[in-house]
Every structure is written in C-alpha cells, then in structure tokens.
Amino acid sequence: MLSYLLFSVTIGGIYALLSLALNLAWGGAGLVNLGLAGFFGIGAYATALATGAGAPLAIGLVVAMAAGVLAGLAITGLTLRLRDDYLAIVTLGFGEIVRLVALNERWLTNGADGMSGILAPGKAALGVAGFNQAWAAGVTLLVILVWLLLRRLDQSPFGRALRAVREDQELAGFAGKPVLRLKYQAFALSAAVAALAGALYAHFQSYISPDHFQPLITIYIFLAVTAGGIGRPVGAVLGAYCVVAFLEATRFLAAVVPGIEAVQVAALREALVGLSLLLVLHLRPKGILPERIPPAPKAPS
Template sequence: MLPYFVAILIIAAIYVLLALGLNLQFGLTGLINFGHVGFFCIGAYTAALLGQAGVPWPLTFLVGAALAAIAAWPLGLVSLKLKDDYFAIVSLGFSEIVRIIVTSEQWLTKGVQGLTGIPKLMGFLGTGLSQALAVLGILVAVNVLAGLAKLRIVRSPFGRMLEAIRDNEEGVKALGKDPAGFKIQVLMLGAALAGIAGGFYAHYIGYIVPEQFIPLVTFYVWMAIIIGGVGSISGAVAGTLILMVFLEGSRFLRDIVPFVSEVDMASIRLGAIGLALVLFILYRPQGLMGDYSTR
C-alpha cells in the first residue's frame, strides 16, 4: 500500500508543477492557455530522447524546459493579436499539433508505439520504495523552489505589472507600457515549468506515448487551480491533492459497489470531478485557498 501511496504523491507533485506554471500564465496575467499539455509533451519527449542517448537527467530537464519555453515564444506572439477566448482555442490547437507531430515522426519518437527504456530517475537505487521516495524528495524540492520563485515574481515590479495587465490591459497601455513582452515572458516561464514536469514524468514512468498527452491533462490542471484557488501557490497544491483524491480514491469505490464496471467507474469519476468543479464555481469561486473575505 505504501508504494502505491508514494506513486500517487509523485504524480500529484508533477501535476503541482503543471499547476504552478498555469497559475503564472492565468492567475497572474489572465492568459487562458488550453494547450498547457503541449509544453508538458515537449519536455517529456526531450528528456526521454536525451536520456536514451545517455545525457544526465538534470541536463535533460534543463533542455526540455528550454525547448518548451522556445515553443511558447511563437504562441506568445499569436496571443498579442487575439482576444482571450480566441487565444484559448489557438493554444488548444497548438497542443494537438505537438501531439500529431510526435505521433507522425516515427523515426524519432516511435509514433504510437512510444518510447521505451527511458532511464529511471535515481535508477541506481533500483526500482523499489527507496527509489520512489528519492524521486518524491527531488520533486518536493523542485516544487518548493518553483513556489518560492513564483512568490518572488509576485512581489516584484514584474509581477505587479503582470497583475495590472490581467486587471486592466488597456489601462497599462494608457500608461505607456507595452504588455506584449510581459505576456510572452510569462508564457515562456509557465511553459518551462511544464517542460520540467514532463521530464519528471518521462523519467519516472519510463515509457511514454502520444496518447498520454491529450487535452484532458490540461483540463485536469485547470480543475486543480480552480478548485484550489487561481493565482495561489497553496491553492495549486491543495487543488491538485483534491483532484488526485477524486481520480485515485474513486478506484476503491469498487470494493463498496462491486456491481459497477471499470468503464462505468471511469464515467462516475469524471462526473464527480465535474460536479465538484460546478459546486466550487457556484459557492466558492475564489477556490479553497482563496480569500475568505470575498466571494
């Protein structure tokens, strides 16, 4: 039971990294990014390919983060010419383009067969509980660093400018400031975090296929930050943990209701998450960790 619990915490920690990246983009700047999984995919495949080539894992993470950030740059340029709702659609299309590319370029990514034999993170410890705990420790450390970096950004002039863009972009322009560069920078920062998360995912799972990077992953992250509290570091953590409880905890319901099939249970699971999301939006729109003095 303990190895299973540790495995769930590792996946949750990876999702927290994704949530922190999306919180930078939407929570601070108001960018509605429905293509976050595309950067996750870029980071995962970059880390996997470099890992198979014998590159040390810290470097695979850095290169994956850099490529994800570079991929976000043209998407950021597109965002300058589109309103929020149109940018959301374009970003969703971007993530699907990334998935189609990794599916089609079989010479590099093995297509739908996927990449196998990806070196395990902390593999010298074997494949038991000690290795999983080491991976979890590294992930917690990276999340803490990412959280501290986000906190520093929020309290800096750069962060205050991002919040001003989110609240009143036209007002920022009237003051002679250009929001364009700030939007591109924050999109690249969030993408880099997603790329690092992808590197952890690839090295932990050891096997990746394009179907692991569908838009549903992005919407899971959106659910986490909405439930936990948009723009909040603690909200990203709390929302992700609640999401994991719904996703994984529902698996044990079959012990109580054995007459429900696995297929039906998957539908019930998604329905429960959707219901929780609706209830939070109706009765707690600022999220679980949001300001309790406001509604």
Template sequence: MLSYLIFTLTLGGIYALLALSLNLIWGGVGMVNLGLAGFFAVGAYASALVALAGVPLPIAMLLACLIGAAAGLLATFATIRLRGDYLAIVTLGFAEVVRMVALNERWLTRGSDGVSGIPAPFRAELGVDGFNLLYLALVSVIVLGVFLTLRRLDLSPFGRVLKAIREDQELATFAGKSVTRFKMQTFALSAAIAGLAGALYGHFQTYISPDHFQPLITIYIFLAVTAGGVGRPVGALAGAYLVVFFLEATRFLGELFTVLEPGQVAAIREVLVGLALLCVLHLRPQGILPERIAPAPKPETSV
C-alpha cells in the first residue's frame, strides 16, 4: 500500500508540473494549448534518448527543457495570430503530429515498441523501494521550485503584462507592450516545464511509448487546472493532485462491481472524468482556489 501511495504522489507531482505549465499559458496569457501531451512527449523522448546515449541525467533533463522550449517556439510561430478555437485545434494537431512521428519513425523512437531501459537515478543501488522514495523527493523538490518561480513571476511586472494581454490584447499593444514577444516567451517557458515533466516521467517509468501520450492526458490536465482555479499557480497544483487521486480511486471500480469487464471499467472511468469536469464547471466555475485580482487603487481626491 505504501508503494502505491508513493507512486500516486510521484505521478501527482508530474501532473502538477503539467498543470503549472498549462496554467502559465492559459491562465497567464489566455492561450488555449491543447497540445500539452505533445510537449510532454517531446521532453520524455529527448531525455530518454540522450540518456541512453550516455549523457548524464541532469544534463539529459536540461536538454529536455531546452528542446521542449524550442518546440514551444516552433508552435508559437504557427499559432501566434490564432485565438480561441483555432488556436486549440492547431495545438491539438501539433500533439498528434508528435505522437505520429514517435509511432512511425522507428529509427529514432523505436515506434510502437517504445523506448525501454531508460536510466533511472540510483535504482540499482537503492532498490525499488528506495528509488521510489528518492524519486518522490526529487519530483517534489522540482515541483516546489517551479511553483515558487511561477508564483513570483505571477506577481512580477512580467506577470501583470501577461494578464493585461489575456484581458485585452489590443489595449496591451496600445500601451506599448510587445504582445508577440511576451507570447513567445510564455509559450516557450510553458513548453519547457512540460518537457521537464516528460523527462521525469520517462526516467521514473523507465519505458515510454506513443500510447503514453494520448490526447486524454491534456484533458486530465485541463480538468486539474479548471478544478483548481485558472490563473492561480496554487490552484493548478491542488487540482493536479486531486485529479490524480480521483483517477487512481476509480481503478478500484472493478473490485466494487465484479460483473463489469475490464474494458467496461475503463470506459466508466472516462465517463466519470467527463462528469467530474461538468460538475466542477457547474458548481465551481472559478475553481476551488479562484484567482484573486486586486482591485484598482482609488484615485486620490483633492480637498
């Protein structure tokens, strides 16, 4: 039971990084990114492949962030003039392109067979239980560091410019802000965080394949950010852990309802995810921890 709890908390930390990544781009600058699973996959494959080539793990994870950021910049060039539904469709297409490349370019990604034997830090020396505890601590420290960085960024002048772009892009442009530059920087940073999450996932599982990066992951992260509160990093953090625990709890439906086939249990789990999203949108449309926007200062009145 303890091993399962450690696994759930570790997975929750990886999902928390994805939620923070989405919250930065969606809650910060207002760009709907449905391609999160693509950047997640880019980071996982990049770190896994260079680590198998003999690159030390810290450098491999750093490269995953850099390659993720580069992919984010590439996606930004294709979507910079798009908004709303059009942006969502293009980013979703980007994620599918990444998955199809991973599935078909066997010379690089080994196709549907996946990449196995991915190095895991100190797994041989510590054993399975010791490695799981170490990795939980590593993921938790990284999540805390990213959270504190994004929280500070959210309260900085840079964060206020992002919110201005989110609320009224034309007004921000009129105020002299380079909207394109801010969008590119934000998308690159968001993609780098998603790439880091992918690297952590790959080295934790020691095996990845295209099936691990289905678009459903993006739906889970959207549920996490929506449930936690769009635009607030602590809300994204809380929502991610809630969603992971919710998903893991539904795994036991087969034990509660023994008449159900495994395929039926899997289908019911997906239905419950959709119902949970609808309930959150109906009962708490602003999320559990909604964004707090400070009121504008009142003008001073002369006597």
C-alpha cells in the first residue's frame, strides 16, 4: 500500500510539473498548447537516448530540457500568426506527430516495443521501496522549486507583460511590449518544464513507449489547470494532485459498481473525467484558487 501511495505522489508531482508548464503558456501568455503530451514525450525520449549513450542523469535532464526548448521555439516560429483555436489545432497536431514518429522510427525509439532499461538511479542500491521513497521526495522537492521560480516569475514585470499579451496582444504591442519575444520565451520555458516532467517519468518508470504519450494526458493537465485556477501556479499544482487522486480513486470502480468488467471500468473512468471537467467549468469556472491580479505599481509622484 505504501509503494502505491508513493507511486501516486510521484506521478502527481510529474503531473504538477506539466500543469505548471501549461499554466505558464496558457494561463500566463494565453497560448493554448494542446500538444503538451508531445513535449512530455520529447523529454522522455531525449533523456532515454542520452543516458542510454552513457550520459549521467543530470546531463540527461539537461538534454531533455534543451530538446523541449528547441521544439518550443520551432512551434512558436511556425505559429506566429495563429491564435486561440488555430494555435490549439496546430499544437494538437504537433503532439500527434511526436507520438507517430516515436511509433514508426524504430531505429531511434524502438517503435511500439518502447525503450526499456532506462537509467533509474539508486534503484539497485535502495531497492524498490527505497527507490519509490527517494523519487517521491525528490520529485516533490523539484515541484516546489519550479513552483517557487514560476511564482516569482509570475509576480515580476515579465509576468505582468505576459498577462498583457494574454489579454490583448495588439494593445500590449502598442504599449511597447515585445510581444513576439515574450511569446517565444513563454512557450520555450513551458516546453522545457514539460520536457523535464517527461524525463523524470522516463527515469522513474525505466520504460517508455508511444502509448504513454497519448493526447489524453493533455486533457488531464487541462482539467488540472482549470480545476486549480488558470493563471495561478499554486492552483496548477493543487489541480494536478487532485486529478491524480481522482484518477487513482476511480481504479477501484470495479469493486464498487457490480457487474462491470475491466474494459467497462476504463471507459467509465474516461467518462467521469469528462463529467468532472464539465462540473468544474459550471461550478468553479475560475478554479478552486482563482487568479489574483495584483494592482499595478504606483508611479512615483
């Protein structure tokens, strides 16, 4: 039972990093990224390839984040003229392209068989129980660190400039804000955090395959950010842990609802996720912790 709880805490932390990534791009700059699973997958495969070639864990994480940044810059460059629904469609297509490349390019990713034996530091020395405890603590500390950094960023002039772009990019441009540069920076930072989450997932699981990066992950993260509070980093973290708790709790539906099979349980879980999103949007459209926009600093008299 303890190992299961530690596993849930670790996955919750990884989802929290993904939620912070989405909140930075969507909640901060208004860039709707439906390809979050693609950046998640890029980070996982990048670190798996790097550490598989003999690089240590730290280098693997750096490589993953660098790959995420490059992908984020590329997507931003291709979608400069797109906004709202059009941007969402393009990013959704990008996420699927990443998954299909991982599925078909066997020479690089081993295709549908996936990549196994990924470096899992400390697993042999600590054992399964110790490894789970160490990773639950490590991922949680990393979530706190990233949250503190993004919270500080959110309260800085850079964060206020991002919100100006989110609300009205034309007006922000007229006010002298470098809209294009802000978009590049926001999307690149968001992609780096999402890739970091993917790298941690790969090393924790020691196995990845294209099935791990389905668009459904993006839906989970959108639910987390929406439930927690769009535009507020602490809300994104809270929403991520709530979503993981909800998903894990619904695994036991077969024991509660009589006469249903495992396949029906899986379908019912997905239906409950959709229903939860509708309820959140209806009851708490601004989330559990709504965004609090601080007043602009007063000009010196």
